[in-house]
Amino acid sequence: MSDLELKPFNVREIREEFPALRQQIYGKNLIYFDNGATSQKPKLVLDAINLFYSKENANIHRGVHYMSQKATTEYEAARQRIQRYLGARKSEEIIFTKGTTDSINLVAYSFGLSLSAGDEVLISAMEHHSNIVPWQMLCERQGCTLKVAPINLRGELIMEEFDKLLSKKTKLVAITHISNTLGTINPVKEIIEKAHALGSKVLVDGAQSIQHMHINVKEMNCDFYVFSSHKVFGPTGIGVLYGKEELLDRMPPYQGGGDMISRVTFERTTYNELPFKFEAGTPHIAGGICLGKAFEFLESIDMAAAERHERELAKYAEDMLDTFEGLQIIGEAKNKTSVVSFSVKGIHPFDIGTLLDKQGIAVRTGHHCTQPLMDFYGIPGTVRASFAFYNTKQEIDTFVEAVERSLSMLK
Numbered sequence: 101m102s103d104l105e106l107k108p109f110n111v112r113e114i115r116e117e118f119p120a121l122r123q124q125i126y127g128k129n130l131i132y133f134d135n136g137a138t139s140q141k142p143k144l145v146l147d148a149i150n151l152f153y154s155k156e157n158a159n160i161h162r163g164v165h166y167m168s169q170k171a172t173t174e175y176e177a178a179r180q181r182i183q184r185y186l187g188a189r190k191s192e193e194i195i196f197t198k199g200t201t202d203s204i205n206l207v208a209y210s211f212g213l214s215l216s217a218g219d220e221v222l223i224s225a226m227e228h229h230s231n232i233v234p235w236q237m238l239c240e241r242q243g244c245t246l247k248v249a250p251i252n253l254r255g256e257l258i259m260e261e262f263d264k265l266l267s268k269k270t271k272l273v274a275i276t277h278i279s280n281t282l283g284t285i286n287p288v289k290e291i292i293e294k295a296h297a298l299g300s301k302v303l304v305d306g307a308q309s310i311q312h313m314h315i316n317v318k319e320m321n322c323d324f325y326v327f328s329s330h331k332v333f334g335p336t337g338i339g340v341l342y343g344k345e346e347l348l349d350r351m352p353p354y355q356g357g358g359d360m361i362s363r364v365t366f367e368r369t370t371y372n373e374l375p376f377k378f379e380a381g382t383p384h385i386a387g388g389i390c391l392g393k394a395f396e397f398l399e400s401i402d403m404a405a406a407e408r409h410e411r412e413l414a415k416y417a418e419d420m421l422d423t424f425e426g427l428q429i430i431g432e433a434k435n436k437t438s439v440v441s442f443s444v445k446g447i448h449p450f451d452i453g454t455l456l457d458k459q460g461i462a463v464r465t466g467h468h469c470t471q472p473l474m475d476f477y478g479i480p481g482t483v484r485a486s487f488a489f490y491n492t493k494q495e496i497d498t499f500v501e502a503v504e505r506s507l508s509m510l511k
């Protein structure tokens with residue numbers, strides 16, 4: 101990856117790469133503002149999916165024939181590309197999983213086996229269900245305790261409270277880098293330094309950060325970083341667990357089966373080395389290769405400029421929405437990304453979402469898999485518009501007008 105390949109950031113050119121954005125819904129130009137749920141896919145990825153299944157489909161790692169060897173090479177090349185992009189030391193530290201949820205469950209099971217009564221896992225009040233429930237299951241299994249660091253009304257972690265909850269008993273901090281509901285960017289570097297000082301490891305849920313900013317796991321110094329391919333312009337059904345080699349080496353396998361073994365007898369099985377130890381069974385081969393393509397695409401994007409563009413979009417939308425009577429922006433952290441969540445007094449988010457849909461605008465409504473967070477705000481859910489770098493100011497103008505129209509119909 102070299103900076104020389106970077107093209108100047110140009111939304112119009114970027115949009116050309118995404119066929120899904122050029123369609124009409126109910127006779128209206130699609131405005132896709134549900135990027136927090138999943139992103140659209142660039143041609144580079146779409147073409148690679150088609151090519152793989154048309155010409156290159158073969159199982160990997162054990163094949164003697166040409167196609168199998170080619171698929172293996174491409175699958176492993178994708179792993180290496182992701183390793184380089186993330187700044188990981190070795191490609192062995194990149195484990196292919198089904199996605200964020202699967203990656204967290206892997207760590208909760210495998211790393212979790214080293215925890216016992218008296219140990220604590222510390223999460224935050226803004227976590228996605230998939231960064232809550234696996235830890236609850238772990239705590240039940242191992243007899244350890246789950247602690248939850250509170251947030252303030254702006255949707256920011258209260259660091260003094262976090263500091264009080266972090267102790268020598270904390271074996272793992274599992275924290276989202278960016279809240280999918282609020283857009284809050286958590287100070288993960290500070291959290292990691294503090295946790296490490298007390299001997300705790302840190303898992304960063306990167307499901308909402310990998311697509312918005314350039315991530316370097318070595319600089320961040322997290323112990324685990326997890327994300328889903330489908331939110332970062334790749335296919336569904338695949339994701340990544342990055343883990344430090346010395347930790348992954350010590351962790352037992354999560355699932356047993358083919359590929360994860362080195363030798364099997366009925367008496368005893370020895371396990372394969374990293375990363376295969378954690379990849380039982382035939383993986384999502386096309387998914388891995390095409391996730392590699394998604395990163396190839398990302399490498400051509402000036403992420404710093406993309407991030408600025410996205411934040412401008414969010415600020416622009418918020419400033420206009422804020423003037424609507426009864427509308428409250430949920431999530432007003434000082435440091436936040438391109439997510440605009442809001443609720444309107446006396447109107448159910450679902451009704452707003454339905455009317456927006458009829459105008460060709462895709463947003464998310466509901467609890468966004470963060471029910472405890474909705475309880476904290478005392479609301480059933482929000483309307484969430486989440487932007488990607490391919491969204492435009494014109495789209496926001498149309499969206500804000502559509503919200504205004506919808507509210508006048510519902511009041």
Ligand SMILES: *Cc1c(COP(=O)(O)O)cnc(C)c1O
Nearest residue numbers: 199200201228230276280307328
């Ligand atoms: C989407 C999301 C998840 C879960 O990702 P899956 O792709 O459903 O496994 C976890 N955490 C955050 C912050 C998310 O946005």
